Amino acid sequence: MTPRVPTFRLRMFLVTTLIVAAVLASVALVSGSTFYAYEIQRLDARLCAEGWRLAERPPRADEIDRFARDVAGKLRLQSVDQLLLERHEGGAGGEVVYGRWPREITLDQLAWSDAPVGSLPPGPGDPVATPAGVQPGATSEQGARRSCRIASLDTGDSGWRAARVLGPDGEGIVAANVAVIHAELWAALQRISLIAAPMALVFTALGAWLLSGLALRPVNRLRDAMKSVHERALDQRLPVGREDSEFCELIASYNEMLERLEASFNQASRFSADAAHELKTPLTILRGQIERAIPKAKDPELQQELAEVLDEVGRLASISRKLLLLSQADAGKLALLRTEADLSAMLNERLADAQMLELDATLAAEVEPGLRLQADEQLLGQVLNNVLGNAFRYTPPGGRIGVRARSTPAGVEVLFRNTVRELSPVERSRFFERFYRGDSARNRRADGHGLGLSLSRVIARAHGGDLTLEPGSEYEVVLKLTLPRSPGASA
Amino acid sequence: MKVLLVEDEAKIADFVRSGLTERGFDVEICSDGNSGYERAAAGGHDVVLLDIMLPGRDGLSILKDLRTAGLSTPVILLTARNELGDRVEGLNLGADDYIAKPFYVEELSARIQALLRRLSGDRNSRLQVGHLVLDRLERQVTCKGHAIELTSREFNLLEHLMRSAGRVLTRKQILEHVWGYDFDPSTNLVDVCIQRIRRKIEFIEPAGEAGSPIESVRGVGYRFRETT
Numbered sequence: 001m002t003p004r005v006p007t008f009r010l011r012m013f014l015v016t017t018l019i020v021a022a023v024l025a026s027v028a029l030v031s032g033s034t035f036y037a038y039e040i041q042r043l044d045a046r047l048c049a050e051g052w053r054l055a056e057r058p059p060r061a062d063e064i065d066r067f068a069r070d071v072a073g074k075l076r077l078q079s080v081d082q083l084l085l086e087r088h089e090g091g092a093g094g095e096v097v098y099g100r101w102p103r104e105i106t107l108d109q110l111a112w113s114d115a116p117v118g119s120l121p122p123g124p125g126d127p128v129a130t131p132a133g134v135q136p137g138a139t140s141e142q143g144a145r146r147s148c149r150i151a152s153l154d155t156g157d158s159g160w161r162a163a164r165v166l167g168p169d170g171e172g173i174v175a176a177n178v179a180v181i182h183a184e185l186w187a188a189l190q191r192i193s194l195i196a197a198p199m200a201l202v203f204t205a206l207g208a209w210l211l212s213g214l215a216l217r218p219v220n221r222l223r224d225a226m227k228s229v230h231e232r233a234l235d236q237r238l239p240v241g242r243e244d245s246e247f248c249e250l251i252a253s254y255n256e257m258l259e260r261l262e263a264s265f266n267q268a269s270r271f272s273a274d275a276a277h278e279l280k281t282p283l284t285i286l287r288g289q290i291e292r293a294i295p296k297a298k299d300p301e302l303q304q305e306l307a308e309v310l311d312e313v314g315r316l317a318s319i320s321r322k323l324l325l326l327s328q329a330d331a332g333k334l335a336l337l338r339t340e341a342d343l344s345a346m347l348n349e350r351l352a353d354a355q356m357l358e359l360d361a362t363l364a365a366e367v368e369p370g371l372r373l374q375a376d377e378q379l380l381g382q383v384l385n386n387v388l389g390n391a392f393r394y395t396p397p398g399g400r401i402g403v404r405a406r407s408t409p410a411g412v413e414v415l416f417r418n419t420v421r422e423l424s425p426v427e428r429s430r431f432f433e434r435f436y437r438g439d440s441a442r443n444r445r446a447d448g449h450g451l452g453l454s455l456s457r458v459i460a461r462a463h464g465g466d467l468t469l470e471p472g473s474e475y476e477v478v479l480k481l482t483l484p485r486s487p488g489a490s491a
Numbered sequence: 492m493k494v495l496l497v498e499d500e501a502k503i504a505d506f507v508r509s510g511l512t513e514r515g516f517d518v519e520i521c522s523d524g525n526s527g528y529e530r531a532a533a534g535g536h537d538v539v540l541l542d543i544m545l546p547g548r549d550g551l552s553i554l555k556d557l558r559t560a561g562l563s564t565p566v567i568l569l570t571a572r573n574e575l576g577d578r579v580e581g582l583n584l585g586a587d588d589y590i591a592k593p594f595y596v597e598e599l600s601a602r603i604q605a606l607l608r609r610l611s612g613d614r615n616s617r618l619q620v621g622h623l624v625l626d627r628l629e630r631q632v633t634c635k636g637h638a639i640e641l642t643s644r645e646f647n648l649l650e651h652l653m654r655s656a657g658r659v660l661t662r663k664q665i666l667e668h669v670w671g672y673d674f675d676p677s678t679n680l681v682d683v684c685i686q687r688i689r690r691k692i693e694f695i696e697p698a699g700e701a702g703s704p705i706e707s708v709r710g711v712g713y714r715f716r717e718t719t
Contacts, residue, residue: 280571284594328576356684389675
């Protein structure tokens with residue numbers, strides 16, 4: 001199980017949703033607290049007004065209940081239980097106490113603060129109604145400012161807001177339970193968090209999902225285009241098309257990168273092609289002249305030496321030929337001469353060679369007859385020579401060589417397996433590497449260069465097939481050659 | 492047999508000429524594309540050997556113009572740079588065969604002879620050296636009238652040796668001709684195969700004092716004995 005890789009789209013979706021959720025929450029928080037402050041302010045204003053009324057015109061004892069209900073109504077309280085009233089004797093009018101004042105609280109302990117200016121309604125008859133007999137300074141000051149002070153009191157289980165108004169005749173104190181405001185706030189928050197917020201979130205999430213998909217569309221198009229380039233050759237370029245300018249730049253950069261890559265690749269490829277070609281003329285001359293010299297040499301020893309030199313020249317020729325073919329294949333220019341090839345016959349011919357060699361190995365061949373395909377017979381022969389040649393050479397005495405060729409829906413598949421002394425994981429991973437030889441002491445390729453397998457694979461791929469090293473034990477090499485029946489089909 | 496060789500590399504032209512002359516061909520040499528085209532177009536050759544990279548004009552364009560002009564002289568391309576591509580294009584343009592550089596003159600000579608035999612309609616498919624008679628069409632070998640059973644490889648090897656009778660062939664030369672490219676040159680396939688052919692021949696005609704018609708040349712290779 002591999003961990004699921006988060007996609008860019010999923011991430012965009014989650015991040016956007018989270019951000020919007022956070023924004024919604026902070027908006028709810030800010031608006032909630034603003035709303036609360038505003039409600040408290042309104043309550044304070046009303047408390048002051050009612051406090052004034054209580055100070056100015058105290059109800060008679062039998063009117064207290066009615067008065068309290070009236071005050072509760074004006075303060076928009078749900079019941080009179082949420083109201084406390086108290087009036088202290090100043091001048092005229094009596095003492096009033098209504099509601100259950102918490103005993104432990106004395107009014108003077110509370111932190112009273114002046115109510116904001118403007119929160120007090122104009123007092124009836126004020127300041128004209130200021131009675132005489134009171135100190136003029138104090139009277140005029142009290143009357144002019146109609147002092148109302150506000151305090152919060154906490155009784156433990158609920159919060160109260162109290163207003164203390166000092167009138168000319170006495171002091172009126174009105175307190176209201178703020179539970180009603182809390183309840184309103186809570187209801188509003190619930191409406192927001194249960195209906196508005198989820199809906200906003202759903203819309204945002206949907207939008208984020210769709211938008212990120214939309215944003216990724218050019219990227220996906222680009223990816224598909226890059227894939228198709230990769231499968232073909234380096235000389236392909238991505239079409240700029242009608243993409244947005246950001247993507248146009250990306251495509252241009254990618255195309256530039258391809259161009260540089262192609263240039264350096266072509267240079268390397270051309271270099272080995274040129275080198276191989278430049279070698280061919282002197283090799284042709286060498287070979288021709290030695291060939292001519294051998295029969296002329298009367299001394300058998302000289303003849304033998306010349307023959308050895310001729311074989312070495314042949315080896316050089318073989319290397320340069322392979323290098324040239326490899327560089328052409330790398331440049332995607334391996335020109336195939338396809339004819340109808342009988343793979344079964346080609347395999348059987350080489351298996352007969354193995355029998356003729358009387359190798360010290362058991363040979364198990366299972367070649368389906370009549371395996372025909374459109375292929376370059378010369379190059380295909382080279383592949384078989386190489387792969388089988390390796391098997392003949394590297395199978396230790398008493399080992400096994402197996403060849404199984406069969407047709408598949410797309411073409412043919414040939415499995416070559418042979419036992420080897422030991423193939424380390426390093427050797428296995430570098431199996432198709434050019435000029436790589438395994439442990440040189442043990443595995444020395446007789447023709448001295450490890451190009452054959454690499455070339456074989458390149459030839460198989462040029463045919464639309466492949467040559468792969470199959471997983472197996474370290475004492476066995478299993479090579480799988482797949483070839484399509486015709487150029488169109490893929491193996 | 493008149494051969495026109497269009498090749499700009501003087502040393503190559505030189506050994507090809509001497510090698511082919513030795514094998515009974517009459518070789519004419521042109522060292523650039525334009526004169527090569529003129530000489531070939533003038534006709535009178537049995538086969539044209541055309542190098543592809545030439546000063547003046549390249550071999551493929553010469554070939555194309557020769558065929559457009561209706562000249563049917565067989566052409567063998569000598570390719571170096573892009574062996575496979577030139578092979579495909581050359582054969583499409585009407586070349587009869589191609590041979591990749593570096594080549595053995597022995598191989599070139601064998602190809603010319605094979606091409607000429609093919610074009611002459613195989614009137615004479617029989618090849619006789621000494622008591623051995625090899626029929627290419629029937630793929631049969633007889634010795635003193637007795638048939639010898641040979642595998643396909645053995646047959647091809649014997650034919651190659653008989654066609655080059657009198658000349659030494661190295662193991663690698665034989666391997667490349669009979670088995671193709673990339674066959675492990677360290678195997679003793681050639682020796683094993685020759686031993687088998689020898690035994691089959693000796694079964695009918697025991698090797699006398701002269702020994703087997705297939706001679707070993709120590710350290711070099713093998714030679715089919717020419718009859719004197």
